[in-house]
Amino acid sequence: MAGYPGPDGYFVCGGHAGGARPRGVGHPLRLSRPPSALRRKGGVMERPVKTYTRRGWWHNRLSRLGLSWRRLRENIQSLLSHPLGLTGVILVAIFGSMVLAHPILMATVWPPRLYDPILGFDSTVMPHPTPPSWRHLLGTDGMGRDVLSQLLAGARTSFSVGFLSAIVAVTISTLVGGIAGYYDGALDAALMGIADVFVLLPAPVVLLVFGLLLRMEWPVVAVAYGVLAGLGTQAIVVKSHTLTIKAKPFIEAAIIAGGGKGHVIHRHILPGLLPLTIVHAVFTVVGAVLTESLLAFFSRTSYYLSWGMMIWVGQQTFRLFTIEGQWHAIASPAIAIMLFCSAFYLIGRALDDVINPRLRRR
Structure with missing residues (x-):
């Protein structure tokens, strides 16, 4: 030859x-x-x-990027064609527009002395809380602050808590579950032992206990929830999926062709885990926002603007006023929490149907 x-x-x-x-x-x-x-x-x-030559290397990279872009575009189209996914995306877009609209309104239309979500006070409308009106579309709370302004500003906190928790949880679960699934022996047993312990520790209850000892800012709440979620059930599920990918014929072919452990993990294991981690990240946002709202409602966090804190302030002043004068200050953030979490839950369900081939065939 x-x-x-x-x-x-x-x-x-x-x-x-x-x-x-x-x-x-x-x-x-x-x-x-x-x-x-x-x-x-x-x-x-x-x-x-x-x-590779330099030309061959760039051609290979561009081909991979083109293939990845086509798959991403197909998945987005499938998500938007799914009724649950489309509903969730529309709701998330509405909440995202709330985050963008608040600083614009404060800089152009709303005077800060009246509409600042923390320090604002309208002395021309008395007594507080006042019901919805043209001046205050969602009324004011017991401290004279505009409820709509607080609602728009609180959306930023919910997005921040959810996304930070999702990043932490996905990173930890991928590392722990991927290492435990790819490497056998004592390391696998130790990591899964830790995961079994964290499965028995519900994140809301653990954070409520810690809240009795110290007042936490929202970044601490987000990171703590991400650690508890990532080291628990998510790590076990990722390990199971890693074992499934590891048993595929193309993994054995890559090893026979001379691929080292780093090559196999980077080029085959992690891309196979990506769809699962995306679904986990979306559902983590739901749990993190609900947990943060629960902690704020029980006054286990520091004082910062969030929807849970709005409910806490509302129920504190509710003791002094009748429900006719206070319902809007409690109902508005409660409905916002429900719709925000429902949006990401619907997206997660739709992604599960789109990414999972067995569910897609039903």
């Missing part, structure tokens, strides 16, 4: 001793080492290690 260098930097072999490739033969065998780097053992070329 003779060989010749191909146009894309590979060493092509598959011709006869004369060097000419016979007609009618399919694509030639593409080896990745030059002839000087190949070793013969019993007349058989031993496993080659892939090398």
Whole structure:
């Protein structure tokens, strides 16, 4: 067998001793080492290690990026064509517009002395709390602050808590579950032992207990919830999925072809875990926002603006006023929490249907 260098930097072999490739033969065998780097053992070329020219490397990267973009676009189209997914995306877009609208309104239309969500007070409308009116579309709370302004500002806190918790939880669960699933032995047993302990520790209850000892800011709440969620059930599910991917034939083929552990994990295990981690991240947002609202409602956090804190302030002043004058200050943030969590839950359900082939076939 003779060989010749191909146009894309590979060493092509598959011709006869004369060097000419016979007609009618399919694509030639593409080896990745030059002839000087190949070793013969019993007349058989031993496993080659892939090398690229600069042009071949960029072509390979661009091809992968194009394929990834096409898959992402198809998944987004499938998500938007799903009734639950479309509903969730619309709700998230509404809450996102609330985050963007509040600073614009404060800079252009709303005077800060009247509509500041923390320090604002309207002395022309008395007594507080006041019901909804043209001046205050959702009324004011017992401290004279505009409820709509607080509602818009609180959306930023909910997004921040949810996204930070999701990042922490997904990172920890992927590391712990992926390592435990790929490596056997004592490391697997130790990591799964830790995960079993955290499964028995419900995040809201644990954070309520810690809230009795110290008042937490929202970043602390978000990180703590992400750690508790990532080290618990999510890590166990990721480990199970890692074992499933590890048993696939293409993993064995990659190892036989000379791929090391880092190559297999980076190129095969992690891409296989990506759909699962996205679904976990979306559901983590729901749990984190509910937990933060619960802690704020029980006054286990520091004083910062959030929907849970709005409910706490409302129920504190509710003791001094009748329900006719206070309902809007409690109902508005409660409905916002319900719709916000429902939006991400619907997106998570739709993503599960889109990403999971077995559910997609139903």
